[in-house]
Amino acid sequence: MTFLDQLRNAERQNRSLLCVGLDPDPARFPAHLKNDASRIYDFCAAIVEATADTAIAFKPQIAYFAAHRAEEQLERLMAHMRSVAPQVPVILDAKRGDIGSTAQQYAIEAFERYGADAVTLSPFMGFDSVQPYLQYHGKGAFLLCRTSNPGGDDLQNQRFASVDGEPRLYEHVARLAQGPWNLNGQLGLVVGATYPAEIERVREIAPTLPLLIPGVGAQGGDAVATVKAGLRAQGGETTGPIIVNSSRAILYASASADFAEAARRVALKTRDELHAARI
Numbered sequence: 001m002t003f004l005d006q007l008r009n010a011e012r013q014n015r016s017l018l019c020v021g022l023d024p025d026p027a028r029f030p031a032h033l034k035n036d037a038s039r040i041y042d043f044c045a046a047i048v049e050a051t052a053d054t055a056i057a058f059k060p061q062i063a064y065f066a067a068h069r070a071e072e073q074l075e076r077l078m079a080h081m082r083s084v085a086p087q088v089p090v091i092l093d094a095k096r097g098d099i100g101s102t103a104q105q106y107a108i109e110a111f112e113r114y115g116a117d118a119v120t121l122s123p124f125m126g127f128d129s130v131q132p133y134l135q136y137h138g139k140g141a142f143l144l145c146r147t148s149n150p151g152g153d154d155l156q157n158q159r160f161a162s163v164d165g166e167p168r169l170y171e172h173v174a175r176l177a178q179g180p181w182n183l184n185g186q187l188g189l190v191v192g193a194t195y196p197a198e199i200e201r202v203r204e205i206a207p208t209l210p211l212l213i214p215g216v217g218a219q220g221g222d223a224v225a226t227v228k229a230g231l232r233a234q235g236g237e238t239t240g241p242i243i244v245n246s247s248r249a250i251l252y253a254s255a256s257a258d259f260a261e262a263a264r265r266v267a268l269k270t271r272d273e274l275h276a277a278r279i
């Protein structure tokens, strides 16, 4: 089954557009786990179990594991997600970007070591830095396009003289991903929920690509505006999928022993808000 098939199934089965982001920061763990990096797996496993039926995807951010020498815990977590939530695809948020030979190693890391279903990539080094990931047929690759942070303006929103008539860098990335770079239909784009007008613009250029949209929750992005701008559906079938990520607002909903139940409550509320906005 391809990543796109997995997304379609999870969206239907869990009635969800919500991606539960896994950004484990031991300093923010509940009291009984606080500042203990050896408990990253336990914390994330509890979140996964509590939210497995609420999510279209899970998105572990690799920096939160690597920073604490917790790669082995991430490997175990990937296996755990496959076991308790086999219907939910996993997007490894790694934002890799390097020359082809190095990209090949990063692709092995994402798809073979961790067994991710999709990965996030920086497109800044060009197509040969993306191509190695596309050799893993059926896997997904999300290119950073219009990111959620204010500094995204520094480059992505700049005008330049382009051959395809798209004057801003993020528009050019969207055009490449919808067209010539998308050899086997594996590409998607990362667009921030903090910029709904730009989500709309990306959707015009890339009507069918899956959009990974971080920025609701802690970054203040508007869930309803995000769905209106990004989701495309016809006759009840999704033709332009969106995957709306929230990490900290779910993970740290409570600093007490009930953190997993609290995470579930926030995940359900966010899922239902996103679902209601479809109509």
Ligand SMILES: O=c1ccn([C@@H]2O[C@H](COP(=O)(O)O)[C@@H](O)[C@H]2O)c(=O)[nH]1
Residues within 6 Å of the ligand: 021, 023, 061, 093, 146, 147, 148, 149, 190, 191, 192, 214, 215, 216, 217, 218, 219, 245, 246, 247, 248, 249
């Ligand atoms: O443009 C981007 C791309 C990636 N991210 C990542 O998403 C989550 C957001 O976390 P919140 O706690 O919901 O703010 C995090 O892993 C970022 O690295 C992003 O925020 N914006």
